Amino acid sequence: MLNQEPTRDRDFHIACVSDTMAAGLVARWATEADRTYAAGRPRSGASLLALAALRALLFAVTRRTDWIVARSPFGKPSVTPTGAQTGPSVSLSHTAGLIAVAVARGGEIGIDVERHRPRDFAALADQAFGPVEQQEVAAAGQEAFYRIWTVREAMAKATGDGLALVLNRYDLADGVASDRPNEREGWTLLHLLPEPGFSLGVAWSGGRSGVVPYRVDLGFLTGDRDNEDDALHLV
Numbered sequence: 001m002l003n004q005e006p007t008r009d010r011d012f013h014i015a016c017v018s019d020t021m022a023a024g025l026v027a028r029w030a031t032e033a034d035r036t037y038a039a040g041r042p043r044s045g046a047s048l049l050a051l052a053a054l055r056a057l058l059f060a061v062t063r064r065t066d067w068i069v070a071r072s073p074f075g076k077p078s079v080t081p082t083g084a085q086t087g088p089s090v091s092l093s094h095t096a097g098l099i100a101v102a103v104a105r106g107g108e109i110g111i112d113v114e115r116h117r118p119r120d121f122a123a124l125a126d127q128a129f130g131p132v133e134q135q136e137v138a139a140a141g142q143e144a145f146y147r148i149w150t151v152r153e154a155m156a157k158a159t160g161d162g163l164a165l166v167l168n169r170y171d172l173a174d175g176v177a178s179d180r181p182n183e184r185e186g187w188t189l190l191h192l193l194p195e196p197g198f199s200l201g202v203a204w205s206g207g208r209s210g211v212v213p214y215r216v217d218l219g220f221l222t223g224d225r226d227n228e229d230d231a232l233h234l235v
């Protein structure tokens with residue numbers, strides 16, 4: 001089911017992985033190169049699980065396993081199949097308890113996941129968000145903060161601009177509705193609550209009308225599930 005040729009309606013796929021799936025995913029999908037890279041990262045366990053999840057999602061979508069992972073000088077990951085010049089756009093994110101990964105057929109994709117916790121939302125919004133976004137946080141607090149924050153981070157990761165874009169104080173994600181794709185000046189922006197207490201933002205630069213994102217349950221690639229018949233979900 002998942003290995004059909006991508007179509008107009010299959011522009012990008014995302015997956016979320018909790019700690020309970022970590023052992024199965026890492027054992028089956030992480031490579032030596034992933035282990036070496038992750039060992040040098042501050043959150044090495046999460047970095048390794050994210051790479052394993054990314055390889056599993058790439059397999060689910062393309063049926064290939066021969067991915068070479070590289071990073072830009074600013075840390076943006078990219079993947080190419082062995083011997084190829086280009087590959088799909090990818091992104092990954094980790095927060096305590098949850099990993100999120102994304103694969104897009106064209107354009108640039110970014111993903112960000114955050115665990116909700118008490119913070120001074122208004123002060124953070126004042127430092128980073130645009131004026132309309134700040135008003136949304138003043139009115140709706142945590143819900144608006146994490147929605148806007150994760151979508152902004154996802155845009156920053158899609159462009160590779162990192163914190164410079166996250167903190168630029170322009171309105172980027174004001175008015176984004178949750179649980180469905182939002183079209184915005186060439187972007188497709190998505191916000192979900194993937195699990196209670198977590199926010200997920202996705203930004204895809206190949207945006208056009210009618211984009212239908214898919215969420216993949218990776219359980220069938222860890223041995224937790226026998227087959228992939230119900231692994232693919234419309235967002």
Ligand SMILES: CC(C)(COP(=O)(O)OP(=O)(O)OC[C@H]1O[C@@H](n2cnc3c(N)ncnc32)[C@H](O)[C@@H]1OP(=O)(O)O)[C@@H](O)C(=O)NCCC(=O)NCCS
Nearest residue numbers: 041047073074075076077092093094112157160161162163
């Ligand atoms: C991208 C960034 C905003 C994400 O931060 P975060 O919310 O703390 O972390 P997340 O878990 O959501 O994402 C981390 C992943 O984002 C990816 N990433 C890192 N930098 C990235 C960038 N510039 N663009 C896209 N993705 C990036 C990596 O895959 C990283 O995973 P890893 O740590 O396992 O390698 C932040 O790391 C950042 O601003 N980095 C840029 C730093 C930079 O510009 N440095 C200049 C050094 S020359």
